[in-house]
Amino acid sequence: MTSGVKNRTRQAIVDAAIDLLAGNPACSLGDIAAAAQVGRTTLHRYFGERADLLAAVAAEGGERLVRAAALADLERGTGGEALLRLCREYFDLGSLLSLMFAGAGGECWESQDEQCLVAVVERGHADGSIDPALPADWVLGLLWSQLYAAWEYLGQRRDASRHHVLDLLTRTLSNALRPPPA
Structure with a gap:
């Protein structure tokens, strides 16, 4: 069950990144975390750096x-x-x-x-x-x-x-x- 939650959280972050970056390629990781309804710390747990998130996107x-x-x-x-x-x-x-x-x-x-x-x-x-x-x-x-x-x-x-x-x-x-x- 934990891996299901992790997968959904990761997907929520990637989906939020796609939506926000489409309108503003320079949006902050904090904005992406908020749109994904996770904390910035959680986002960094999945994606250590912006480049990691962009690669996932x-x-x-x-x-x-x-x-x-x-x-x-x-x-x-x-x-x-x-x-x-x-x-x-x-x-x-x-x-x-x-x-x-x-x-x-x-x-x-x-x-x-x-x-x-x-x-x-x-x-x-x-x-x-x-x-x-x-x-x-x-x-x-x-x-x-x-x-x-x-x-x-x-x-x-x-x-x-x-x-x-x-x-x-x-x-x-x-x-x-x-x-x-x-």
Whole structure:
């Protein structure tokens, strides 16, 4: 039972760090401890230094990206359909993506298999669901930039629902990737 409590406490600290660092990469460890509802001493028991916490945040981020890709079932359907499913799964990562876009955690975000995503785009080129004139790295850059734009829009527009912004995001990507009419 003790290890269950320890795991939940550690996860609460990592989750609080993701949420707070996404809005303010310079937030204090005291702020993170308060958001996790633990004392600063408890936070330091789990993470001796800020760098240790950032490494745990980056590792958690990599795991969440991999889980999202698995949920998107990238092997099913056309490449375009798979990419849109992935976009929907990534959209739900919210604060994590904001943190990633801010550059925190750097090298640890590379745990997402870029080659797998390139293969999805190439499949879309082959099956006609993604314009073959768009290089894979361009398509993936478009995916990331539109996810960023969607989260920024959602954060700035208090009247916008997550559902509406996700619809705008997938519509934009779908139209941008579609091959031109013959």
